[in-house]
Amino acid sequence: MRAKQIEVIVGEIKKVNKEVFLLSFTSSYLAKESRPGNFLHIKINSTLLRRPFSVHKVCGRKVFVLFKVRGRGTNMLSKYNKGDTLDVIGPLGKGFDARPQKQSVLVAGGIGVAPLVFLAQRLKKIKTKNIVLLGERSKKDILCEKEFKQFGFKVYVATEDGSKGTKGTVVDLLKRQLSTINCQLSTNIYACGPKEMFFKMHEAVKAYPDINCQVSFEQFMGCGLGICCGCSIETKAGYKKVCKDGPVFNLGDIW
Amino acid sequence: MARNREPLNLGVNIGKLQLASPIVCASGTFGFGEELTGLVDFSSIGAVTTKTVTLQPKAGNAPPRIFDSGCGVINSVGLENPGLESFLNDTLPKIKKLNTKFIVSIGADTAEEYAEIVKKLDDVKDVEALEANLSCPNIKNKKIVSQDKEATYQLIQSLTSLTAKPLIVKITPETVDIVGVARAAASGGADAVSLVNTFFAMAIDIETARPYLGNIYGGYSGPAIKPMSLYRVWRAAAGLEIPVIGGGGIVNAADAIEFILAGATAVSLGTVNLVYPNKAKDILGGIKDYMVKKKIKDVRELKEKVPSEGSVG
Incomplete structure (x- = not known):
């Protein structure tokens, strides 16, 4: 280990x-x-x-x-x-598989932005077009915007109350990205946020089967080492351990 | 000087099973052991009890499955395991290489299924001992066998005739007659009893008015249950002709020593393994320090220093 x-x-x-x-x-x-x-x-x-x-x-x-x-x-x-x-x-845990595609889209729901900054640090070394979508309740809650900009990311923001960026959710921003032709050609999506956000993402990306979408799950955990089976979540292939099989899963393996 | 000291004996016998250390890792809290290679000093552990293995693979209960109350843990894992065949083909070759012994925990819904697993494992040379998990609280609509002494006796008697390997019986604390159940296991031919398994428990999120666990309730373990576990071990061990593996909430060496003083031959570490996987090493060190301080050369001399009820004046 x-x-x-x-x-x-x-x-x-x-x-x-x-x-x-x-x-x-x-x-x-x-x-x-x-x-x-x-x-x-x-x-x-x-x-x-x-x-x-x-x-x-x-x-x-x-x-x-x-x-x-x-x-x-x-x-x-x-x-x-x-x-x-x-x-x-x-x-x-199993982390993100950072692939050298033409375009990387990072999707952060609230505090789900936490692991995406580390991913952005690594992705900036791979020469791709990088975009990050940040979703929060309000302008004052937006996190890490400056850092993503420093890493050369194009930043789009959505707030629930409309106090900054688009009024709505981060999945609304994702849908807009998906409608562009560039995005459909060669894109990897990396996301972290609540499970409800992942479900909405699943609905949004299912029309684009070629897009690889990796999501980092959160669950109450026991050992973190794969020994207690306390953090299992339901996937298409049965229960999987968030601590060992994840926390990063392919969205297509969940729904 | 240290080199002039006689070496301490830390070995104990659980029936025919000889352990180099009195510390056993409890089923369900250590996986199959091999997952922890590199993080754990296996030489401190007398034996690892595997996650309970069932005849067919078992998916387990709906998540969430674990809740931390601050002083204890409620789990409703529900015996998720890959099944006997996968255990024998994929897991056993890995765990037999570990520098410790292992006890295979087995679970089943019927006496026939238990018999089939015992027969299959009896043929496997590398399996050193079996533990029949008659005490999982997370089996919906099924009775916990070890709540009932007659049912325990019947089942254990039928299984001990099928195997020459040491058979340990894991007992629930959720019975009105833990002494009777332990004695029934002994009468049925068990080589040892292990107690306690978890206590029934639940927790509710008052914001959502929903239970925290997907299964609604689960089994409670960790330091919160230690005094209750200790009491049951002390009760069950008194006058019992087979060894007791005692535990339930042990987090440090003092806890472990209490269980041995109460009559346990070996102690089992459970929930603490989830937090500190290498805890057995610390606890064994603490037991050694205590033995040196008390001028005791053999860990077996510690056992049953605390009087049983009848002998209290």
Whole structure:
């Protein structure tokens, strides 16, 4: 197994907006071994099980985790300070298969943007036309727009309240992209967000069977190592483990 | 100086099964063991109990299947496994190379199916011991055999006559007579009993007014159940003529020592493996430190230091 159990020291933890935090630590091993779409299983005080977080980006030996406060674990993690110790198992899971196609379209639903920045870091090295679609509730919630622009991505935004970009969802933006001839010819789609978003994407892309669409799933997890079968999701081929068979699946294997 | 010390004996016998360490990894919390190669020191583990294997592949229950209550874990996995044939062809060749022994956990819906699995595994040289999982809480509309001492006796008696391999019986804590069930397993010819499996439990999301688990309810494990598990092990072990593998909520060496003092010959680690897969190494180290401190050379001397009920004045 490539994964190791490693103790790391929180280097920085910064509030990005009301609910989202950016945490970083230094680990040569995790920085070198992590691939876009991999996750880290982190032990947080006050929870019994570890919590999975995708690798947000890697800069040199620094590893970044971007997370939203949603429950007890993430709330506690947001209260960690610089210098605190974290017990991490990683890198884990099957990540994105970054293919050199003419065009890559990244689809981020809310905090699902987290692993896509790492993917964008890698995709910019492959000479393709890169687009990212960001979906959020409101303008103030939009994350990582600047970074994608720095990586040479064309950024489109959708907000539910219409305060920035298109009023609507990120899948509405995707549908618009799909209607262009360029997109239909040679495109890979990479997405992370809620399951409902993936279902809408499935409806939108099923008319284009040649488009490869990879999606990173989220599920409550036990071990993260493929031993407890706690995180299984339903696929066309039966239950699959998000931690080991995923978290990245081909959308066509789900519905 | 360390080299002048007599070596500590950490080996225990579970019937005919000799273990180099008193630590057993509980079924369902360690996969088949081989998944953890590179992350775990197998030499600290006396035996790995495999995920429960059934005759046919089993898909398991509807997700979500796991819930963390903060002090315990509710699971409703429902015995997802690849089935006996895949286990024998694909998994067994890998796990026999691990530096530990392994116990194959088996599950079935009927006595006939149990008999068929036992017969098939009895023919396989590399299988060292069997554990009949008579205690999974996640089997819809089916009775948990080990809730009933007569049913336990009947089934175990029919199985022990079919195999020369050590047979361990995994018992539920959800019975009014755990002492009777453990004794029924022993009378039926079991080589050991393992207890406890999980307690029935559920959790509800008050925002959506829906249960967190797809199966509505599941089995509760982890540190929250330790005092209840310890009590049941202490009860069941008293006067029992076969060894007890005791566990339920062990997270550190002190917990493990408590179970041995209460009468367990070996201890099983469950939920803690999900969080710290290499925990057996720490716990074995802690048991050794305790033995040195208490000037005990043999782990078997620790057993049943705590008096049984009748002997409390």
